Amino acid sequence: MSSYILGRIIESHKQQYIVKHENNIYNCYIKGKKNHAAVGDWVYINKEIYGKNSIEKIQERKNIFYRSDNNKRKYLAANIDHIIIIVATEPSFSTDIIGNLILEAMRCNIDITIILNKDDIKEQVLLSLDRIKSITPENIPIINLSAKNLTNKEIIFKMYNLLINKTNLLVGQSGMGKSTILNKLVPSAHANTQEYSKYLGTGKHTTSHVKLYDLNIGNSFIIDSPGFQEFSIKHININDINKGFPEFSKFIKECQFYNCSHHHEPGCAIINAVLRGDIKKGRYSLYKKIIKEYQANKKYLRL
Ligand SMILES: Nc1nc2c(ncn2[C@@H]2O[C@H](COP(=O)(O)OP(=O)(O)OP(=O)(O)O)[C@@H](O)[C@H]2O)c(=O)[nH]1
Ligand SMILES: [Zn+2]
Known part of the structure; x- marks a missing residue:
């Protein structure tokens, strides 16, 4: 006999997850893919009376x-x-x-x-x-x-x-x-x-x-979360980059060339905004670095 309950993952340990439902804690495993679920996920668990509890379904996530x-x-x-x-x-x-x-x-x-x-x-x-x-x-x-x-x-x-x-x-x-x-x-x-x-x-x-x-x-x-020494974002796509630099958007429309890379082109409104101090130099350097990494990682994104 088994019953399904909705709980939230509060801890993950490789293949094991701790799920909290009201004031109860359940030690659960998940079938299939590793990395499938994450702390913060709402999940339906199959509460076994004998044996282990399993995560059956992950509720749709906000992010x-x-x-x-x-x-x-x-x-x-x-x-x-x-x-x-x-x-x-x-x-x-x-x-x-x-x-x-x-x-x-x-x-x-x-x-x-x-x-x-x-x-x-x-x-x-x-x-x-x-x-x-x-x-x-x-x-x-x-x-x-x-x-x-x-x-x-x-x-x-x-x-x-x-x-x-x-x-x-x-x-x-x-x-x-x-x-x-x-x-x-x-x-x-x-x-x-x-x-x-x-x-x-x-x-x-x-x-x-x-x-x-x-x-x-x-x-x-x-x-x-555990302290880290690096944080790579190879999964970021061009839309994510544009979203991550909202202060660039009002200038991009003013670039002379429609396909301006904002690196060296004459009439680049982004470069001009940086020179005027309307865009921070550090933000522009970060943008160029991230675009460069994105170009190199495109191959990975297609996998
Ligand atoms: N001077 C000073 N030292 C601090 C302060 N807060 C933390 N520390 C010290 O900084 C060191 C690291 O602190 P932790 O809280 O262990 O740092 P952490 O970010 O959790 O590090 P990880 O466990 O490696 O992820 C310890 O020696 C702390 O005592 C502070 O406000 N001032
Ligand atoms: Zn430009």
Whole structure:
């Protein structure tokens, strides 16, 4: 005998998924393709009375945020409303990675906030803010704070409006302070990790996987993801690129040549806008880099 229930994936471990339905947790497996489901997905599970629970169907998603390192899709999370990109004054962060994260978030129609952590290292704050601003569209909020020096309540107060009634995805390069922020937002995060690991029978504490936490304020969730050193977006197509550079669109129409590449042509309205300061130099450099990568990856897109 079996029955179907609808739950949300809150954790994924290779072939195993933890699904939450009301206050119950189910350890599930999925048949077929690996990488098929992601944390944040709503799924129908077949609850076996004897034996394992299986994920039978994934509900249609609002979006799926992923990277494509080594030509393989690596799903991070699904059904995301808001992404919080954590950078820090120290160690140095990559503006290329921020650029790629922003583009992928915009492809998925996800709101974006950038947090500059460790602003207690005062001498690096202005330089770090300049580096972030050089690569971000004007409308993306940038908040600086010091996670280590704020209490749990102070961090929640500072981030309340960002987090409330949303599924938030927390991402960042290693060492930026993502875990410090998470532990202050969800003090039980560490305990839960151990609890679920025990449930899976691994018996060890690990933060190497994506995991969804209930913030217990309204309908608000936060998804933690492992720190990374690269974030490739080989799956991005030309429409995604245009969508990722909305400030270019009003100028593109003014280019002298209809097929202008905006690299060297005379009468290029994009280049002129950069020279006038109407488009940020950093954004234009990012655009050229991404177009170059896109040309090289076209072959991959056709696979
Ligand atoms: N000075 C300062 N250090 C901080 C702050 N927040 C975190 N750190 C330190 O930065 C280091 C990295 O913090 P983590 O929270 O482990 O960073 P992470 O982003 O989770 O790193 P990964 O686990 O590699 O993904 C630790 O030594 C923290 O104590 C801060 O506000 N100021
Ligand atoms: Zn042009």
